[in-house]
Amino acid sequence: xxxxxALEPAQLARLQxxxxxxxxxxxxxxxxxxxxxxxxxxxxxHSVRRVLAEVAGYIGGAxxxxxxxxxxxxxxxxxxxxxxxxxxxxxxxxxxxxxxxFAGGLxxxxxxxxxxxxxxxxxxxxxxxxxxxxxxxxxxxxxxxxWAGLTGLVVAxxxxxxxxxxxxxxxxxxxxxxxVVGTLGELNIGEEFLAVGxxxxxxxxxxxxxxxxxxxxxxxxxxxxVIAVIGSQIALSADSEAWAYSLAAVVAVACFVMFVATxxxxxxxxxxxxxxxxxxxxxxxxxxxxxxxxxxxLIxxxxxxVGSAIGLYRARVDD
Numbered sequence: 001x002x003x004x005x006a007l008e009p010a011q012l013a014r015l016q017x018x019x020x021x022x023x024x025x026x027x028x029x030x031x032x033x034x035x036x037x038x039x040x041x042x043x044x045x046h047s048v049r050r051v052l053a054e055v056a057g058y059i060g061g062a063x064x065x066x067x068x069x070x071x072x073x074x075x076x077x078x079x080x081x082x083x084x085x086x087x088x089x090x091x092x093x094x095x096x097x098x099x100x101x102f103a104g105g106l107x108x109x110x111x112x113x114x115x116x117x118x119x120x121x122x123x124x125x126x127x128x129x130x131x132x133x134x135x136x137x138x139x140x141x142x143x144x145x146x147w148a149g150l151t152g153l154v155v156a157x158x159x160x161x162x163x164x165x166x167x168x169x170x171x172x173x174x175x176x177x178x179x180v181v182g183t184l185g186e187l188n189i190g191e192e193f194l195a196v197g198x199x200x201x202x203x204x205x206x207x208x209x210x211x212x213x214x215x216x217x218x219x220x221x222x223x224x225x226v227i228a229v230i231g232s233q234i235a236l237s238a239d240s241e242a243w244a245y246s247l248a249a250v251v252a253v254a255c256f257v258m259f260v261a262t263x264x265x266x267x268x269x270x271x272x273x274x275x276x277x278x279x280x281x282x283x284x285x286x287x288x289x290x291x292x293x294x295x296x297x298l299i300x301x302x303x304x305x306v307g308s309a310i311g312l313y314r315a316r317v318d319d
Contacts, residue, residue: 081139088135092128092155099124099163109162118163125159126171133175146186149179166219173223176201191234192243198231199247203254206267210258218266225255225270233277241285248278 079087102121103111111118133152137144156171180197202224209220232247255271258264 081141085135085139088131088138092132092135095124095128095131099128099159103163111163119165119167122159122163122165122167125163126156126167129153129156129159129171129175133178143186145182146179147182149175149182153179160214164215166216169214169219169223172214173205173227176205177227190240191237192240195231195233195235195240195243195247198234199228199251202226202228202231202251206254206258210262217262218264221262221264221266221270225251225266225273228254229270229274229277232274236281241281245278245281245285248274248281252278 099121100106100109102117102124103109104117111121129152132155133148136151137148140147153172153175156168156175160168160172177198180201181194184194184197205214205220205224205227208214209217209224214220228251229248232251233244235241235243235247252271252274255267255274259267259271
């Protein structure tokens with residue numbers, strides 16, 4: 001009798017029952033087992049080849065970008081501004097063309113990103129948003145950060161629309177932050193206004209996820225919460241405590257309001273963290289720090305417990 005790890009004991013036992021009942025002969029059972037083992041081996045070899053091909057594609061894309069960076073690094077001083085932008089632009093075009101090709105051509109777009117080729121295409125398209133951002137920033141003579149961020153964001157959005165996947169969603173998130181920071185930075189405004197811009201961007205992500213404009217929704221919520229919470233705290237670097245805890249309170253309210261409609265645990269977590277930051281920072285600011293760091297931590301912990309209790313209560317009611 002032929003046995004193999006390709007077949008589970010229950011399957012072998014079932015075949016043996018067929019033999020015992022006279023449905024199959026011994027040689028027929030062995031032929032069935034051998035056929036199943038061969039099919040399993042062929043599928044495993046095909047899977048290995050597919051994984052190796054996908055990895056090779058990732059490495060190839062990385063080498064294209066690395067080659068362009070190395071070329072620019074070695075000849076940066078000798079190259080004109082236009083030549084640098086041209087090299088980065090050609091690199092971006094190669095990445096986008098490869099991405100579309102792996103996805104099956106323009107007619108196959110938008111793709112669902114389920115196959116190995118589509119995943120590879122999404123990664124390459126996301127990488128193109130970075131190289132095109134550098135190309136734009138290198139080419140212009142003023143407001144480079146703003147144009148780099150905006151151009152990269154446009155390409156990242158196109159990448160997500162064409163190949164909706166977590167990697168292209170992440171590219172949109174990164175380029176969105178770069179665009180906001182670059183644009184507001186060129187305006188030479190205070191860091192508290194930069195914090196406002198990032199909070200608005202983060203809440204915008206939450207709204208898009210709530211309206212199912214971005215998917216999966218949990219990824220949109222996570223991106224929005226991270227950007228909004230971190231953005232609210234940037235004001236602290238400008239000694240603007242009032243801005244920091246006020247913006248954190250706005251983020252908390254936004255998270256809890258959207259949680260009512262979505263019941264997403266990520267929004268609860270974001271609201272609780274933002275609430276803890278807002279309360280502890282506000283008390284610290286109002287008391288001039290006299291309350292002490294330990295008391296501020298205690299207050300933050302109390303807020304977390306209250307938020308957790310509210311979330312669990314709501315979950316019990318929904319159940």
